[in-house]
Amino acid sequence: MAEPGHREPAGGSAPTLQDVARAAGVSRQTVSNVLHAPERVRPATRERVVEFISRLGYQPNRQAQALARSTSHMIGYHIRPLAPEALTSIQDRFLHALAEAGRAADHHLLLFSAEDESAEIDSVGRLHRGGAADAFVLYDLTADDRRPKALLDMGVPFVAFGRTDAGADTYPWVDVDNVLGTRLAVDHLVNRGHRRIAFLGWPSGRTIGDRRARGWHQAVESHRLASACGVLDARSEDSVQAAIQVTFRLLEHSEPPTAIVTATDTLAVGAMQAAQRWGLEVGRDLAVVGFDDTPTAAALELSSIRQPIELVGQQVVAALLGTDEAGPGHQLLEPQLVIRSSSARPARPRR
Amino acid sequence: MAEPGHREPAGGSAPTLQDVARAAGVSRQTVSNVLHAPERVRPATRERVVEFISRLGYQPNRQAQALARSTSHMIGYHIRPLAPEALTSIQDRFLHALAEAGRAADHHLLLFSAEDESAEIDSVGRLHRGGAADAFVLYDLTADDRRPKALLDMGVPFVAFGRTDAGADTYPWVDVDNVLGTRLAVDHLVNRGHRRIAFLGWPSGRTIGDRRARGWHQAVESHRLASACGVLDARSEDSVQAAIQVTFRLLEHSEPPTAIVTATDTLAVGAMQAAQRWGLEVGRDLAVVGFDDTPTAAALELSSIRQPIELVGQQVVAALLGTDEAGPGHQLLEPQLVIRSSSARPARPRR
DNA sequence: CGCTAGAATTTGAGCGCGCAAATCGCGGCG
DNA sequence: CGCCGCGATTTGCGCGCTCAAATTCTAGCG
Numbered sequence: 065m066a067e068p069g070h071r072e073p074a075g076g077s078a079p080t081l082q083d084v085a086r087a088a089g090v091s092r093q094t095v096s097n098v099l100h101a102p103e104r105v106r107p108a109t110r111e112r113v114v115e116f117i118s119r120l121g122y123q124p125n126r127q128a129q130a131l132a133r134s135t136s137h138m139i140g141y142h143i144r145p146l147a148p149e150a151l152t153s154i155q156d157r158f159l160h161a162l163a164e165a166g167r168a169a170d171h172h173l174l175l176f177s178a179e180d181e182s183a184e185i186d187s188v189g190r191l192h193r194g195g196a197a198d199a200f201v202l203y204d205l206t207a208d209d210r211r212p213k214a215l216l217d218m219g220v221p222f223v224a225f226g227r228t229d230a231g232a233d234t235y236p237w238v239d240v241d242n243v244l245g246t247r248l249a250v251d252h253l254v255n256r257g258h259r260r261i262a263f264l265g266w267p268s269g270r271t272i273g274d275r276r277a278r279g280w281h282q283a284v285e286s287h288r289l290a291s292a293c294g295v296l297d298a299r300s301e302d303s304v305q306a307a308i309q310v311t312f313r314l315l316e317h318s319e320p321p322t323a324i325v326t327a328t329d330t331l332a333v334g335a336m337q338a339a340q341r342w343g344l345e346v347g348r349d350l351a352v353v354g355f356d357d358t359p360t361a362a363a364l365e366l367s368s369i370r371q372p373i374e375l376v377g378q379q380v381v382a383a384l385l386g387t388d389e390a391g392p393g394h395q396l397l398e399p400q401l402v403i404r405s406s407s408a409r410p411a412r413p414r415r
Numbered sequence: 416m417a418e419p420g421h422r423e424p425a426g427g428s429a430p431t432l433q434d435v436a437r438a439a440g441v442s443r444q445t446v447s448n449v450l451h452a453p454e455r456v457r458p459a460t461r462e463r464v465v466e467f468i469s470r471l472g473y474q475p476n477r478q479a480q481a482l483a484r485s486t487s488h489m490i491g492y493h494i495r496p497l498a499p500e501a502l503t504s505i506q507d508r509f510l511h512a513l514a515e516a517g518r519a520a521d522h523h524l525l526l527f528s529a530e531d532e533s534a535e536i537d538s539v540g541r542l543h544r545g546g547a548a549d550a551f552v553l554y555d556l557t558a559d560d561r562r563p564k565a566l567l568d569m570g571v572p573f574v575a576f577g578r579t580d581a582g583a584d585t586y587p588w589v590d591v592d593n594v595l596g597t598r599l600a601v602d603h604l605v606n607r608g609h610r611r612i613a614f615l616g617w618p619s620g621r622t623i624g625d626r627r628a629r630g631w632h633q634a635v636e637s638h639r640l641a642s643a644c645g646v647l648d649a650r651s652e653d654s655v656q657a658a659i660q661v662t663f664r665l666l667e668h669s670e671p672p673t674a675i676v677t678a679t680d681t682l683a684v685g686a687m688q689a690a691q692r693w694g695l696e697v698g699r700d701l702a703v704v705g706f707d708d709t710p711t712a713a714a715l716e717l718s719s720i721r722q723p724i725e726l727v728g729q730q731v732v733a734a735l736l737g738t739d740e741a742g743p744g745h746q747l748l749e750p751q752l753v754i755r756s757s758s759a760r761p762a763r764p765r766r
Numbered sequence: 767c768g769c770t771a772g773a774a775t776t777t778g779a780g781c782g783c784g785c786a787a788a789t790c791g792c793g794g795c796g
Numbered sequence: 797c798g799c800c801g802c803g804a805t806t807t808g809c810g811c812g813c814t815c816a817a818a819t820t821c822t823a824g825c826g
Contacts, residue, residue, distance in 0.1 A: 077485075078544045080812055091776050096814070106774065123544040127481040128812035131781050134428075136478060141526075143514050146507050151710045156497050156507045163494050163528035172547070173526035175492075177514035193429045193474040195782090196523070304714045333714045340691075359502045360711040363655045363684045431782055442806045447784065457804060479782035482811050546812090 079120040088116040099124070130195065138174045139166055139384060140197035142184050144204065145177075149303050151329050151358040154373060155203065158225065161377025162201060169385050185214045192220045199384050201225065205237075207271035223383045223393070225376055229271055236393030238379045242272055245369040245399040246279030249325040249353040252367075252401055254287050257411035258351060261289060262296040262314050262321035264307060264331050276327040276355060296321055300331065307334020308341075315342050322411050323351035329358045332366055336406065351407040367407040370400045430471040439467040450475065481546065489525045490517055490735060491548035493535050495555065496528075500654045502680050502709040505724060506554065509576065512728025513552060520736050536565045543571045550735050552576065556588075558622035574734045574744070576727055580622055587744030589730045593623055596720040596750040597630030597676055600704040603718075603752055604674040605638050608762035609702060612640060613647040613665050613672035615658060615682050627678040627706060647672055651682065658685020659692075666693050673762050674702035680709045683717055687757065702758040718758040721751045 085092045090113060097104045098113045105113070116122075130136045141162065146155060163173055174197045178184040188211075191197050198221065202211050205226035212235045215222050224237040246263070253261050263280040266273030277297070284296075295317060300310040307326070311334060314321055326332040332354030339350045346352055347365070354361050357370035379395050436443045441464060448455050449464040456464070467473075481487040492513065497506060514524055525548045529535040539562075542548050549572065553562050556577035563586045566573050575588040597614070604612050614631040617624030628648070635647075646668060651661040658677070662685060665672055677683040683705030690701045697703055698716070705712050708721035730746050 078546070082812080092813085093777080093815095094775060097775085100814090104774075109774080121544070123541055125482070125812050126542075126545045126547040127478045127487060128546075128781090129814080130478040131476070131482050131783090132812075132814040134781070138525075143511050145511050146504055146710075148713070149710070151714060153497055153504060153507070156504070159510070159526065160494050160496050160528060163526050167528050172542075173524075174489075175510065175514050175524035175526055177511060177518050190474055191477075191523075193472065194477045195429070195479075196477040330714060337715075359497075359500070360714065362499070363502060363681060363711065364688075433782080443783085444785095444807080445805060448805085451784085455804075460804080476782050479811090480784080482781090482813085483783040483785080485811065 078125070079122045080125070081122075084113070084116050084120055084122045087120060088113045134195065136195055136198050137171050138197040139171050139381070140174045140176065140188060140191050140200040141203070142187070142200075143175050143177055149330060151333070151360045152356060153359055154356060154371070157373040158203065158377055161374045162381060164374075165378045165381035169381060171381070171385065181210060185211060188215060188220055189218050192218070199223070201380055201384070205271070207269070207274075221384070223380045225380055226272070233394070236383050238376050238383065238395040238397065240371045240376065240399050241396050242275035242399070243279035243282065245355060245371075246276045246325055246327075247283040248399065248401045249355075249367075249369055250280055250283035250287070252403065253323045253325070253351055253353065253407060253411075254283075254289070256323075256351065256407065256409070258323040259289055259411075260296065260319065260321045261323045261325060262298060263325050263327075264298050264300060264310060264314070264335055265327035266302055267299045273327050280325055300334070302328055302330050304330060304334040304337065307331040308338040311335045311338035312342065315339070315344075321350075323353070323407070325353050327355055329354035329356045329361045329366065329368055332368070332406075333360065333364065336364065336366065347405045347407065347409055348412070351409075351411065353401075353407050357402050361402075361404070365405040367404045368402050370402050372397050372399065429476070430473045431476070432473070435464070435467050435471055435473045438471060439464045446473075485546065487546055487549050488522050489548040490522050490732070491525045491527065491539060491542050491551040492554070493538070493551075494526050494528055500681060502684070502711045503707055504710055505707060505722070508724040509554065509728055512725045513732060515725075516729045516732035520732060522732070522736065532561060536562060539566060539571055540569050543569070550574070552731055552735070556622075558620070558625075572735070574731045576731055577623070584745070587734050589727050589734065589746040589748065591722045591727065591750050592747050593626035593750075594630035594633065596706060596722075597627045597678075598634040599750065599752045600676040600706075600718075600720055601631055601634035601638070601640075603754065604676070604702055604704065604758060604762075605634075605640070607674075607702065607758065607760070609674040610640055610762075611647065611670060611672045612674045612676060613649060614676050614678075615649050615651060615661060615665070615686055616678035617653060618650045624678050631676055651685075653679055653681050655681060655685040655688065658682040659689040662686045662689035663693065666690070666695075672701075674704070674758070676704050678706055680705040680707045680712045680717065680719055683719070683757075684711065684715065687715065687717065698756045698758065698760055699763070702760075702762065704752075704758050708753050712753075712755070716756040718755045719753050721753045723748050723750065 081092050081095050085095045094105060095113055098110050102110055166173055176187055178187045188200055200222040202222055202224040205224050205228055207229045209228050212228060216235055227237040227239050250261055265277045268274050298310045298314055300306040324335045326335055332352050335352050336346045339346050344350045354366050354368035357368040361368040375397055383393055432443050432446050436446045445456055446464055449461050453461055517524055527538055529538045539551055551573040553573055553575040556575050556579055558580045560579050563579060567586055578588040578590050601612055616628045619625050649661045649665055651657040675686045677686055683703050686703050687697045690697050695701045705717050705719035708719040712719040726748055734744055
């Protein structure tokens with residue numbers, strides 16, 4: 065007989081509820097009760113059972129629990145390949161946040177991949193019907209994402225990080241206020257004395273990009289800045305090379321901007337490079353503020369808008385497991401400006 | 416009766432093997448056979464069953480399968496928080512690769528987090544004994560990582576990405592040849608005509624850093640480069656700021672290097688920034704080669720050593736599920752040099 | 767001292783599936 | 797024409813657990 069505190073080193077297979085019960089001289093169900101409803105069992109018995117549980121190193125079998133309770137305690141997540149150009153570490157942070165939040169609630173993450181959107185939807189259906197995951201997290205929603213509706217139709221529980229343009233009221237989501245993000249950036253630059261603040265974004269069509277553009281627009285108007293903002297509103301695909309070219313075009317203008325707010329850090333890097341080649345020193349001659357606060361931004365001393373990804377993860381999991389049916393399941397979180405030297409110094413008039 | 420091709424829209428709960436059997440007028444086991452050993456069932460029956468399987472949208476319950484077969488088809492993975500300074504997207508790429516490779520073998524990933532190394536080991540034990548995952552992948556092994564031994568002792572199957580300094584022959588791993596990596600970098604720079612090639616790495620102590628340093632050392636010797644390599648071997652903590660300072664020290668030397676090989680892209684970014692502030696143009700006056708080929712490297716046109724992460728993922732999964740007991744379970748994969756403008760031009764003599 | 771309410775504990779059934787052994791059905795052969 | 801043998805199909809059982817219902821125990825009371 066093993067002495068107390070000594071873990072059975074897996075002699076053969078893992079001990080079952082029955083094994084513990086036998087060892088403690090009680091029935092299966094009593095052991096189960098000790099675990100799930102301790103108040104139901106007499107203290108003396110409880111202690112004895114607890115003792116044997118740890119002595120045998122008993123660990124409930126998740127599959128059996130899942131089968132019996134018909135709930136897997138798994139959250140499904142489709143992992144996307146990261147776009148080659150993206151500087152983002154957001155998915156990484158998000159996954160970690162989800163895992164952390166899940167841990168607190170005794171849930172784990174089930175990661176899967178799929179060829180494309182249809183395959184992803186298929187997989188979700190399969191995993192859900194197969195009981196592999198109870199609910200799903202949707203990441204990186206596009207403006208016209210087909211997934212929310214598809215999952216809704218299949219009756220699969222889910223929460224999205226981000227939201228579609230239309231029908232966002234039909235499903236639960238958590239999102240970051242992108243409009244506010246660029247507004248924060250502009251406000252900050254205005255405080256630093258800038259008046260000609262350009263925007264460098266994606267061509268419209270992508271929800272997120274559009275929202276970030278809108279934030280700039282709103283801020284520019286509320287501060288009554290350069291009315292000829294048409295020329296300060298530049299768009300480029302999300303790559304450094306493209307951003308460099310577009311920034312050149314901004315700079316060669318007769319009244320060039322003294323600051324640039326961009327829709328992504330990638331674009332910001334392009335803007336910084338362009339400025340440098342143009343002979344301007346970033347932070348002194350031209351201020352730049354990026355979006356996403358990627359590690360690259362930190363490395364290059366680029367001010368950037370940081371999304372509260374960790375909080376998003378927590379909220380998503382809370383909404384997923386939430387018994388709090390009260391809330392509408394729609395959460396708009398506030399991003400934060402991280403100031404670094406690319407925008408730290410006050411504006412100095414040029415030309 | 417539903418017409419063929421029409422999916423039952425989850426009227427109530429998911430259909431079971433029994434449901435399909437009843438609908439098709441056969442027994443439970445026959446349906447199971449159609450799925451797992453089709454050759455055992457007569458073509459006519461088989462077709463009928465297949466028909467009903469898709470008509471009802473039947474999907475085997477993974478938990479029940481797991482319970483009956485006592486194998487979960489899950490691979491456990493501990494997700495680490497990414498270090499704030501790290502530019503890396505490697506974990507992201509790796510996770511995706513694992514998910515892809517797992518998909519091909521009908522395995523999914525089980526993500527979990529833990530406070531620290533001990534908690535991670537505990538979790539692994541718990542998850543394994545609880546049947547939640549069959550095997551585990553260990554990521555980012557340190558020189559004296561305690562995990563391999565711990566899992567070995569617990570009898571938990573696993574494969575590591577990376578390896579410890581000692582005892583690496585006692586467990587299966589897949590690793591990238593870091594020594595070769597820096598050697599490739601030096602060879603490339605020598606081809607471009609460089610003779611004074613510095614190394615900027617971590618302070619020794621970390622396995623990976625030491626291996627990368629060794630590669631530089633070997634290459635420098637085999638090419639019979641600057642004998643006074645002591646002064647060209649610089650170390651700094653893995654941050655941009657620290658790297659800038661250390662690079663300054665390299666540059667202020669009487670015979671400064673014309674090229675710098677670094678142990679990480681983060682350090683390379685520092686080197687590039689330092690060069691710039693020193694008035695040197697990277698790619699023309701000073702060549703820089705990084706390590707890891709992070710997105711940042713691509714954005715800054717930094718040449719870098721790229722690890723074949725996708726391949727690592729495949730090999731890890733293969734080793735994990737591999738029936739091919741033949742192999743020693745040790746794989747050393749070759750990294751690749753990605754040439755960009757930071758090192759593209761031939762060396763030009765300075766001073 | 768017997769009875770009973772209520773607490774403590776046990777038993778029975780089943781979650782959906784896979785394995786192994788049992789049964790069924792059919793053509794061929796003596 | 798009946799029996800054998802083999803492929804096709806079915807049945808029984810258990811994986812480890814939970815839920816609900818049944819049973820046993822305990823203590824309190826008349």
